[in-house]
Amino acid sequence: MYLGIRWNELLRTLCVIASLVVLGSCGNMMTNQWYVQFHNDVTPEAAQQVAQRNGFQYVGKVLNSPSEYQFQHNTVSKLRKRRSVPYTRLLKADPLVKLAVQQTGHIREKRGYKPMQTSPIISRVKRDIQKVLEEKRDSGVPNDPLYSKEWYLKNTGQAGGVPKLDLNVKAAWDVGVTGKGVTTAIMDDGVDYMHPDLYHNYNAEASYDFSSNDAFPYPRYTDDWFNSHGTRCAGEISARRDNGVCGVGVAYDSKIAGLRMLDQPYMTDLIEANSMGHMPDKIDIYSASWGPTDDGMTVDGPRNATMRAIVNGVNNGRGKKGSIYVWASGDGGPDDDCNCDGYAASMWTISINSATNDGQTAGYDESCSSTLASTFSNGKAGYEDAGVATTDLYGKCTTRHSGTSAAAPEAAGVFALALDANPDLTWRDMQHLTVLTSKRNHLFDPNGYHNWTINGAGLEFNHLFGYGVLDAGSIVDLALNWKSVPERFHCTAGSVKGKYAFNSSVAIVLTIDTDACLGQDNEIKYLEHVQSFISVKASRRGDLTMYLTSPMGTKSMILSKRPRDADSKDGFTKWPFMTTHSWAETPVGTWTLVVVFDSDEHQTGTLFDWTLMLHGSQESPYAKQQIKAAAKHSKLGVVKREHEKWSASKE
Template sequence: MINRRWIRKALSGLAIAVICLSFSTTCSKEILTNNWYVELDGDGGIEAAREVSKRTGFNLVGPLLGSSNEFHFVHSAVPNIRSKRSIVHTRKLKAHPLVKRAIQQTGYIRTKRGFKPLKGIPVSEIKLNSPELEKLIDVNIQSHQPNDPLFKKEWYLKNTGQSGGIPGLDLNVEAAWALGYTGKNVTTAIMDDGVDYLHEDLRHNYNAKASYDFSSNDPYPYPRYTDTWFNSHGTRCAGEVAAARDNNVCGVGVAYDSKVAGLRMLDQPFMTDLIEANAMGHMPNDIDIYSASWGPTDDGKTVDGPRNMTMRAIVKGVNEGRHGLGNIYVWASGDGGADDDCNCDGYAASMWTVSINSATNDGQTAGYDESCSSTLASTFSNGKSTLRDAGVATTDLYNNCTTTHSGTSAAAPEAAGVYALALEANPMLTWRDIQHLTVLTSKRNRLSDPYMKHHWKYNGAGLEFNHLFGYGVLDAGAMVDLARKWKPLPERFHCTAGSVKQETHFATEQPIELHIDTDACKGGENEINYLEHVQAFVTIKSTYRGNIVMFITSPMNTTSMILSQRPNDNDHKNGFTRWPFMTTHTWAENPRGRWKLEISMAPDKTGNVDTGVFYEWTLILHGTKEAPYDHQVEDEANHNKLYKVKRLHAYSKA
């Protein structure tokens, strides 16, 4: 007999999902799922969890991050989207003598970056071995280059000026390949909507052991079929990393001998903390790199980031993954354009992740690119040419190819591919080594801001950076060359430099300026003389949150805009509560001295006067006591490829 009451509940939940997905980044009503976090009393392990599952009618999905007392449970009789808490089911769990805590999981939205709804013809109309594909390729492929039919369309690998690009503006992967590095023995997990592991260009480079479907809870993360090709996102990203070479199929990946794992977790109306955490902590000793081309909705008004368990997974990954060397988490910086700021995205702005922005094939920033001070470097998304080949060429669903992949979604997997090359060159690189190598080997090349708002500058340590592009475009050849000779870094510390706690009012045309004088924990166990990341934890409210603008200036006079104007953010209640604004612009600087925080209210288009209240600023410094680059130049004193390292070596001796 059909349970009509259950059907009504399910339809009600579906209606909530449709409304939330269509009109808002966050629902005004809390959304609950049929997932529960369960903590057991003691370390009974999986057998105790099975006993709880059996007695309560819940399904045991598995442990959280390999824990012996924290587990993921699901109840199949509860709709996976509902507006009210399932108090009866939670009580049933809590009533079991082995259960210490049971928390029903809240649902929230995570969106793919770079996906645009299809209009008219499908994006993936380029069929393998079809006459249309043959028209798109140059049949005179040189013998020393890959014979893959779309290689000449992959301008991000080798830019010869095709599709209106600038010759030489690419990832310089051929130099890395010429050194013999192609990504062997490195696995990148594509955390997305699934991977077409049957694709001819991916199936031999697919790591089935390290793959999992967190949406369906099985080991087969194949994308769910839709007639709009909506779930092609992960397959496209996977091809950028590891599409096979010289098989006459599609193009070639940045690290074409590396492996990709599929972690399907995006294909559902609402994300949960448990799903994110388990995906980011999945087989951390088998997966080297986690690539994420998604995040909170890029609407210019959302302020969101990883929840507690997800944060635990990331921190555990960088500290314990890869047998202690640390997993590398690569994140797309965001597609919210000039009206958004990726420092409001807690994933991209995390110091544990590598935030990657994108550039076009002519060296400019794309219209959808967000900017922020936490961006470390850039790769490529698409060109501004009207030619369809200006997109990123890669694999697509059902053994197809595409030349129209785009967005910072395309940028993050390219970076993951470059890091796979570096890890093959030196398997002992840590997560910090990857970030240092990124800073030292990225290039300004021909990157520029077409609107002339963000100029290239040198920080106090002599490193050139840009608010849009970070330290420049990744250079695979330079990175693997430096990586193979790289020596371990000094130990990293963090230092609480000081706090300002006072209620201070500000308004349009009435900015405020705050200062923290610090010795950077000099003389203590966590003394810092050379910076890596800097975090400003700020608590502030205003009548229009999107008009708050903040700059931080270091003692070496490097100024970073840690929050730009976001015209669409009309919040007037929540503000920011100890939100960790982060900058990488002061990398390798000495942090000792006076730090300045400037807070202003940008005028809006209506001419209204907005007001705000500042409550708290805490400055956290991360870096090393010892000079990080002195020992890197001992055998390379006359090697001009280490120009940045040598310059910083000279700085550290000054």
């Protein structure tokens, strides 16, 4: 087989040949992988015997479960239209087997990949390296030759940027916080772990290749370096400092693990689940710069096993402090909405958008109400070295990495710094710290559609950028003395069911009045995430827009217009539209949902149900937090005062 093949292109081609309708996962393409559940717990040796006597190959456990395993059949095509029913029946007939399910193949794409030409950059680095080493050896500034081009670490106006619009990493480094003792897994197309800027920080024990089922997640060769994606992401986090190679990582003393899982002719639920559940007590952060197709018409998200892996991670990972999942919000541009991506819009993940080095939203950025914060992806067009400088394949360097693919690893690096400062942080602590310390800085929407808004708790947010750009110095400073937030609860605030017809001239306005489970064990007083599970069909799904307004008057656009989405059949079925914009508000009162068409043509639709789910705490998460420097953490001071007012009004 030609080594340069791109598997996602192959999958699409097969879909076209089969005359399928492509809806995110291109119909039901089947793989040669099977999920097998036994009636009772069995040893891996016993599972291997079952696989062998039925003509299958044993792959491994699913989520480390003693009763769930993955098999494959080597005589079955890796990708085919029809189910292999005889093989499934054969497994089901085995007396030890309770359930056997052939795995569906679906598309998962890297975000921000563009072919890069690195030769001029490499030669320039080689020319400059000795000069840089001599000038910076004693200056306290990293002597890595690309450091001066890493404007996302220190923006001095390079490539047309705005000075000081950066991640403020030096403030963390100056207090000795560099990511020590933290491991981030790069879930991607592999990592060049022999790269001189990475191998010292490579955690081989926590690494694995789920595409080839071995312990060596090295990228597969292609002529156009298509599989350089994971290596570039890894360098942003953990590239070694002061070694005279490429640049320096955000958390340059942290470790990176390679989880190669994005390079096969399909993606399956089991590959995703095993990747996200891999060694949750040895991996602290999982960084994902991929997702469903960013084509503006896909509605897709994690399947059953993957959801189990994520939920298990946040509940039990890191010694029950919770695994931290960082997700790139997507590269579908203004014609897509990341609330249609079930990974980026999950409350278990931290969804990261990107900004350019002058504070604008990039042309490929998606917007949605589930985005928590932003980092950086590339500089202004037309400037040399405007991309993200990082490591590249085969020991080389690049200054042209871009997309929200570049943004998510930067966030993972900042979170590694926070965990170095305070290893006891939970996954929810990290989200609260992100909300409180992210900055508006110079971020703005050049089109003027999405302005900065203050929510009912006094927190400033933006539909494009979430709560602002991550600030490493501030998150480390606040993390040092952070008290873990109180227990989290879930409350079903109410449901509306029926057949509510609407059209281009008449919108739907529905309300739910809630006491937020007052007096019950799961009462919510202080909000974190808010989900609206909605079932709706429309003559043109892409023209639907939805808005949710909280009792404190905060309006969230939970679905924007998607011009490319012409679906008239599937609609949304109990899809969890999520918003973070009401963070720290009180949920008691009337919630209002508005569903309206944004179309010049006549459209019709029917909404069948809306269920409102509230997630948060019964105690103020900020009551016990210390404010050492009000200027640095003014958000914390504001929200604490608001919470004190609410408490006083109820006494």
